[in-house]
Structures are given as C-alpha cells and as structure tokens.
Amino acid sequence: MSSTEQTADALEAREVTISFEGLTAVDSVNEKLQPGEILGLIGPNGAGKTTLVNALTGFQMPAAGEVRLGEKIVSGLTPHWFRRHGVARTFQAGRLFREMPVSENIEVAAVSLGLNRKKANAHAMELLEWLGLADRAKLPAGVLPYTDERRVGIGRALAMNPSFVLLDEPAAGMSDLECDEIMKIVSEIPSKFGCGVLLIEHNMRVIMGVCERIHVLDSGKTISRGTPQEVQNDPAVIKAYLGHG
Amino acid sequence: MKDLAKTLRVSKLLSNKKVLLVLGLAIAIIGIIVAVTDPVRFQILITSVSEGSFYALAALGIGLLFGVLRLINFAYGDWVMLAGYALILPSTAVTSTLIIGSFHPVLIVLIIIGFTVLLSVISEGTVFRPMRNTSPAIMMIASFALGYVLQNLTIMIYGGRPKSAGIFEELTQQVNLAEGVSVPLLKIITIGVTALLLLLLTLFLQRTKIGIQMRAAAEDFRMARMLGVRANFVIAMAFVISGFLASFVSLMYVTQIGILTFRMGTPIIVFAFIATVIGGMGSLVGSVVGGMVVGVSSVVLKNILPGEIRGFSDAFVFGLVIAILLARPQGLVPAKSARERV
Numbered sequence: 001m002s003s004t005e006q007t008a009d010a011l012e013a014r015e016v017t018i019s020f021e022g023l024t025a026v027d028s029v030n031e032k033l034q035p036g037e038i039l040g041l042i043g044p045n046g047a048g049k050t051t052l053v054n055a056l057t058g059f060q061m062p063a064a065g066e067v068r069l070g071e072k073i074v075s076g077l078t079p080h081w082f083r084r085h086g087v088a089r090t091f092q093a094g095r096l097f098r099e100m101p102v103s104e105n106i107e108v109a110a111v112s113l114g115l116n117r118k119k120a121n122a123h124a125m126e127l128l129e130w131l132g133l134a135d136r137a138k139l140p141a142g143v144l145p146y147t148d149e150r151r152v153g154i155g156r157a158l159a160m161n162p163s164f165v166l167l168d169e170p171a172a173g174m175s176d177l178e179c180d181e182i183m184k185i186v187s188e189i190p191s192k193f194g195c196g197v198l199l200i201e202h203n204m205r206v207i208m209g210v211c212e213r214i215h216v217l218d219s220g221k222t223i224s225r226g227t228p229q230e231v232q233n234d235p236a237v238i239k240a241y242l243g244h245g
Numbered sequence: 246m247k248d249l250a251k252t253l254r255v256s257k258l259l260s261n262k263k264v265l266l267v268l269g270l271a272i273a274i275i276g277i278i279v280a281v282t283d284p285v286r287f288q289i290l291i292t293s294v295s296e297g298s299f300y301a302l303a304a305l306g307i308g309l310l311f312g313v314l315r316l317i318n319f320a321y322g323d324w325v326m327l328a329g330y331a332l333i334l335p336s337t338a339v340t341s342t343l344i345i346g347s348f349h350p351v352l353i354v355l356i357i358i359g360f361t362v363l364l365s366v367i368s369e370g371t372v373f374r375p376m377r378n379t380s381p382a383i384m385m386i387a388s389f390a391l392g393y394v395l396q397n398l399t400i401m402i403y404g405g406r407p408k409s410a411g412i413f414e415e416l417t418q419q420v421n422l423a424e425g426v427s428v429p430l431l432k433i434i435t436i437g438v439t440a441l442l443l444l445l446l447t448l449f450l451q452r453t454k455i456g457i458q459m460r461a462a463a464e465d466f467r468m469a470r471m472l473g474v475r476a477n478f479v480i481a482m483a484f485v486i487s488g489f490l491a492s493f494v495s496l497m498y499v500t501q502i503g504i505l506t507f508r509m510g511t512p513i514i515v516f517a518f519i520a521t522v523i524g525g526m527g528s529l530v531g532s533v534v535g536g537m538v539v540g541v542s543s544v545v546l547k548n549i550l551p552g553e554i555r556g557f558s559d560a561f562v563f564g565l566v567i568a569i570l571l572a573r574p575q576g577l578v579p580a581k582s583a584r585e586r587v
Contacts, residue, residue, distance in 0.1 A: 079471045097464045099580075100457075108461040111454045112473040156472065 009070035010034050011056060011087060011164045011196065016065040016075075018051050018220075025051040027220040028065065035163055036190045038197040040211035040228075042204075044240060047217040049200045050092070053166045056198070057089045058082040084113065086163035090156075090170060094149035098142030102152055103128060105141050109159035127155040130192070131185060147178050154185065158193055165189065166198040171206045179206055186210050208232070216240070265577065269534075276541075284425035291422070293544035294537075295432035298439035299497055301536025303517035304524065305446070306490035308532035311521065312463035312580065313483040314377070317385040320368060321491060321517070322510025323395040328361040328495035329505045330403055332412060337404035341505075346412045353412060358492040365488025369481060377480075392510070399507040407506045416500055435497050442493060443533065446486070450529075455482050463527065463580075516543075523569045525576025534577050538569070 011033040018026040026048040033039050033056075041049050054060035056067055058079040067075040069085065082088075096105050103124045110120035128134045131151045136144065141152060150170050157165050171182045187210045189197050201207050207214065207228070214231045216224040218240040224231050231237055280290035303325070310316045332346030332353070345356050372391050376384050416431040450456040455478075461469040462479045470476050498513065499505065516539050524535025542565055546558040569577065 080473065080476075083471055083473045095465065095468050097461050097468070099464055100460060104457060104460075108457050108469065108474065109472040112458050112469075112475065117452065117454055117457070159472075 009163065010068075011198075012068040013052065013056060014066050014068060016052065016055050016062045016067065018048070018055055018060055019063050024220050026055065026062075026217075029217070029220075029222055031215055031222075031225075033164060033196045033198050035196045036194060037213065038186065038190060038199060038211050040207040040214040041198055041200045041217065042202070042207055042214060042231075043217035043223075046219075048220040049217055050168055051220075052217070053089060053168055053198065053200060057087055057166055083109075083162075086161075087166070088157040088159075088162040088164070089166040090150070090153040090168055092168050092172065094146070094153045096141040096144070096149055096152055096156075098140065100141060101138050102133065102141050102144065103137040105152055106155045106159050109156050113160040115160070123159065124155070127158060128152075130188075131155050132181070147174055150174075150182075151185070158189070158195070161193050162195060164196045164198070165193075166200075168200050169202065170199070171201055171203045174203075176205075179203055182206065183209050262578075265573075269577075284423065287423070287426045288428055289545060289548045291426075291428045291432055291436075293541040295428075295435045295540075296544045297537035297540030298436045299494065299536075300516050300520050300540040301533040302439050302442065302490055302497075303494045303513055304520035304532040304536040305443075305529060306487040306494065307514075307517055308521045308524070308527065308529055309483055309490075310487050312527040312529065313459060313466070314373070314384075314480055315381040315527075316373060317381065317388065317518070318487070319385065319388040319514055319518075320391040320395065321388075321487070322514030323392040324361055324364050324368070324488060324491040324510070325495040325498065325513055326505070326507065326510035327364060327395055327399065328357050328492050329410060329499045329509065330399055330408075331357060331360045332410050332499065333403075333408060333505070335402050337402075339406065341408040341410060343410065343412070346410055350413060354492075354496065357496055358489060361492035361495065362485050362488040365484045365491065366481060369484040373484075374477075374480075396507045396510075403505075403507070405507060407504050409503060410499055410505050411503045412496070413500045414503075431497070431500055438493060438497070442490065446529075449486075455479065459483060516540075519563075519566055523566055523576055525579035527580035528576065528578050531576050531578035531580065538577070539566070 013029055013031045015028045015030060016026055017024065017028055029052060031039070041052065043049055051060060055062050055075070058074070058077050058081060061076050066073050069087065074082070097108070100108070103121065106124035106127055107117070107120040110123045111117060115123060125134065125137060128137050131154065133148060133151060133155070136148065141149070144152065154167065154170060167186065170186070171179045174182065183206055186197060186199060189195050199207065199211060211228060214226065214228055215222065216231055216237050223236045223240055224234040226234070276290065280286040303321075307318055307321050310318050332343060334342040334344045336342070345353060348356070368391060372387055373384060376387055416434060417429050419427040420430050420433070421427045450460055458469065458474045458479050459482065461472070462474055462476070466476070494513065498509070502509070517536065520535035520539045521532050522535070523538060524531030524533070539562065543558065543562045546561045547555060550558055550561065
C-alpha cells in the first residue's frame with residue numbers, strides 16, 4: 001500500500017464497542033475502510049454486522065471507542081451529518097418513498113445535497129440507466145418488486161458520489177441471476193464512483209466474488225480478517241459457521 | 246343476517262379507490278346537471294362550491310403541517326383570526342378603525358400575507374420547534390395552548406367585543422351570471438383564488454427543490470433526513486406555506502362576514518380539521534376533497550332541508566362525516582404514509 005493511500009480519508013472504527021442493556025453487540029472492533037476498496041463484512045446472524053454499520057453511519061453512538069472520518073472523530077454525529085459528508089448506506093428493508101416516482105427517490109437525495117431539479121433528474125437517470133432501471137423511472141416506487149427496490153436503494157445511496165457506501169444485505173432473498181446483477185453493480189462502484197464499499201451479505205458467492213478484503217464478526221468480536229482465500233480457510237471462521245464441533 | 250352481509254359488501258365496495266372516484270364524479274355530474282336546469286339551484290351550486298373551496302384552502306393549511314410534521318395544529322384558526330385583527334387599529338375602543346384595511350387592496354393582501362406568514366414562522370420557532378421530538382399528542386395540546394394564548398392576547402389588545410372590519414366591500418355585490426342567477430362576486434373570487442392557489446401549490450411541490458424535499462419528508466421524515474434533506478428548512482417552509490394559506494382564508498372570511506371576534510377561528514378550524522380527517526390525514530388531495538365535501542354538503546343541506554330543521558343543518562353535516570368515517574376510516578383519499586412516525 002502506497003503512502004498516499006494511507007493518508008487519504010478513510011472511514012475507520014477504532015476499538016468500537018456497542019452494548020444494548022448489558023449485551024455487548026459489538027466488542028472492540030477495529031476496521032479501516034479505504035476509498036476505492038470493497039470490504040466484505042460477514043458473520044452468523046446476530047454477529048453485530050448491522051450494528052457496526054449503524055455506528056459507522058451515525059445511527060448508533062458507540063459506548064466506547066471511536067469512529068473517524070479521516071482524522072476527525074465523528075462518533076455521535078447524526079446520520080444526516082454522515083450523509084452530507086459522503087457516507088451513505090442502504091437498508092435491509094428498501095425504505096423507498098413509495099408514493100414518489102422511482103427517479104424522484106434518487107433526485108431527492110441529489111437535490112438536498114445541492115443540485116437543482118434539472119441536474120438532479122439527469123443524475124438520477126444516469127444512475128437508473130446504470131442500474132438497468134431506466135424504463136421504470138416514472139413508476140411509483142411502491143409498485144416495484146423487492147429486487148428492484150434494493151437497486152433503487154443503492155442508486156439513492158450513490159447519489160452525489162459519496163466517498164463511502166455501506167450496503168446492508170443487498171442480495172438477500174435474490175435468485176442466482178439477480179445475485180449476478182448485484183455483483184456486477186457492486187463491483188463497478190469503486191471505479192465508477194471512486195467510492196469505498198462495505199458490503200454486508202450472507203450470500204458467500206456474492207461476498208467471495210466481489211470483495212478484496214473480508215472482516216468476519218462473531219458475537220460482536222472480530223474473529224478473522226483477510227483476503228477471501230485466507231478467511232475461507234481460517235479454522236475460526238469455519239467453526240463459527242458450522243458450530244462448535 | 247342478510248342485511249349485515251349487504252352492508253359489509255357496500256363498505257367493501259366503498260374501500261375501493263376507483264369505485265369511490267366514479268361515485269364522486271357521478272355525484273358531481275348529477276349535481277351539475279340538476280343545477281343548471283334551474284336558476285336557484287345553480288345559485289346554490291356556485292355558493293356551495295365556493296364554500297367548499299374555502300374549507301379546502303383551510304384544510305390544506307392544516308393537512309400540509311400534518312403531512313410533514315404530524316402536527317395537528319389547532320392554532321391555525323387563531324392565525325386566521327389574528328390576520329383579521331391585523332387590519333384594524335389595535336385598541337379596545339368600541340368602534341374600530343381600519344388601518345391596514347384602508348390601504349390599497351394589493352397592499353392589504355401583501356401585508357396580511359406577510360403578517361400571517363411571520364406569525365406562523367414565529368409559532369414554529371417558539372413553540373413547535375422545541376417540541377419536535379415529543380409526541381404528536383403533545384404537539385397538538387401545545388397548539389391548543391398557543392391558540393388560547395393568541396385569543397387572550399387579542400382580548401387584551403382589542404377587547405372582547407366584536408369589531409367591525411369591512412374590507413373589499415365591493416366584492417360582496419351581486420353579479421348576474423345568467424337569467425335569474427346572481428351571486429356575490431366574492432363567491433366566484435373564492436373559487437378562482439382557491440383554484441389558483443391549488444395550482445401554485447401543486448407546481449411548487451412537483452417542480453421545486455423545496456417541493457420534492459417536502460414530499461419526501463411528508464412520506465418518511467427520518468429517511469428524508471438521512472438522505473441529506475435539511476429538516477429545519479423544510480419544516481419552516483411548510484409553516485410559511487401554511488401561514489400563506491391562512492392569510493387567504495382570513496381575507497376571504499373577513500370580507501364575507503365583516504366582523505371580527507376573538508373566537509372566529511374556532512368554527513373554521515373545526516370544519517377544516519374535519520375536512521382533513523374525512524379526506525385522509527396527510528394527503529393534500531384528501532384535504533381538498535374533504536373541504537369540498539364539508540363545504541358543499543353544508544350549503545346544500547342549508548338549502549334543501551325543510552324550514553323547521555334547517556337550523557340544525559350542521560348536525561346533518563356531522564352525521565355525514567360519521568357515515569363517511571364508518572365506511573372509510575382511513576379517509577376518502579388516504580396518504581399511504583399516514584401511519585405514525587417511529
């Protein structure tokens with residue numbers, strides 16, 4: 001890794017700990033998401049993946065440790081602040097504006113971050129074109145099937161080229177073919193948007209297919225970090241997934 | 246047993262939007278056909294649509310704030326009331342003196358718009374903004390309290406007696422629309438102004454930067470904020486528009502009645518609030534439809550009921566409201582997102 005990449009702004013968790021009424025959901029986790037990379041975040045159900053993403057996007061204040069954006073300590077700031085400073089995310093449930101047309105779902109993010117309506121519309125159409133949804137731009141978002149809804153959610157997060165995007169299970173419940181489409185989309189994000197991606201996903205084919213690095217959580221603790229190859233062969237990971245034999 | 250099944254089928258039918266739309270259009274068309282054949286009925290038609298427009302406008306001002314903020318704003322009627330009092334000299338004297346109300350008509354409209362918008366924005370800054378993170382119920386109680394504060398301020402400054410305030414008196418003249426059909430010019434202007442304001446509001450919401458953010462915020466406030474929508478700005482703008490609409494409601498009402506009382510906002514808010522409820526809380530189209538239903542039925546009933554029960558026409562209007570809510574508890578044109586915010 002060159003020194004310029006080291007000093008570029010990164011989204012970082014330092015010793016982040018989050019607990020809910022005594023239950024530790026995330027326990028002293030360290031991670032540094034660099035611009036332009038795709039990092040996978042995996043682990044069994046309840047491992048604390050979404051909770052960590054919540055901390056990295058302002059939805060959850062860490063009980064201990066800190067979240068940094070570059071050198072700035074940003075833990076405790078609002079999701080609104082994170083979005084305005086280039087940290088975007090998607091949600092497991094699409095949470096689109098169901099009454100608004102698909103294009104306006106993306107436009108609203110672009111407009112609130114500074115574009116005028118015309119430019120925001122052009123920007124939204126570009127994103128929809130890339131996502132393969134251009135023909136559905138005028139439909140109310142509420143009528144979209146689940147899989148398209150996810151893709152609009154990704155488009156909405158990528159409006160105005162954020163520096164980081166955190167995708168929470170974008171491929172959940174999708175068929176193999178749909179997973180291929182999502183993989184294509186996710187793998188294009190860094191080059192197209194210069195954006196660092198953190199990907200939570202249960203589908204191992206998707207994770208192993210697009211991630212350069214993987215971080216494995218189990219019961220809130222980091223149990224493994226490395227390349228897909230390294231992680232797949234790590235006995236700790238195998239044990240976490242297959243149970244304690 | 247058979248009857249019950251029948252009733253259930255009818256109410257199921259009424260919950261279908263298309264059926265309702267056809268039914269509404271049919272009633273409107275039949276109404277127009279019945280009306281144009283007879284001068285008196287035609288007069289009733291114009292008057293009732295005018296009354297409907299008036300309540301539609303008032304309901305929009307309430308519906309907009311509910312949509313964006315889940316605020317049920319009972320102080321709205323008192324903004325309307327104060328906008329009326331702003332026309333006259335502040336004094337407790339028995340006779341009132343027009344000050345702003347004696348200016349050039351254009352100036353009157355502009356000053357009253359400015360006054361009401363300012364009142365609305367101050368109300369949000371001092372009362373509703375600090376309470377934004379409490380529950381909708383608490384904000385509603387606060388709006389009641391604000392309303393009473395404004396009413397009592399009015400009594401302190403202007404006294405409790407009704408005051409005369411004749412503005413735009415030329416608008417109350419009758420105009421002949423056709424053989425035997427004459428209505429006050431104000432009725433026609435009310436319809437025209439409402440149509441124009443509706444058009445402006447629609448364009449604003451559809452085409453402008455603030456408009457798209459406001460629609461997003463009305464649908465899912467938290468999500469809108471997460472995407473970067475500036476909540477304070479969007480909410481302040483919703484108050485600006487609500488105040489703007491209140492100023493027109495006030496000018497129309499005062500022109501019509503010519504008298505100010507500190508309680509004059511109450512009947513307006515009650516009817517307008519009912520209009521937003523039967524239209525569907527949080528839906529702007531619903532507010533307009535609800536306003537029309539309340540206004541039209543109120544005027545029509547006043548005219549067609551037999552003389553001895555005519556005085557109780559409001560009872561029939563409210564009966565109709567109950568019937569509508571029984572058939573469609575969610576309102577005639579419900580907002581898909583009217584659920585409580587989490």
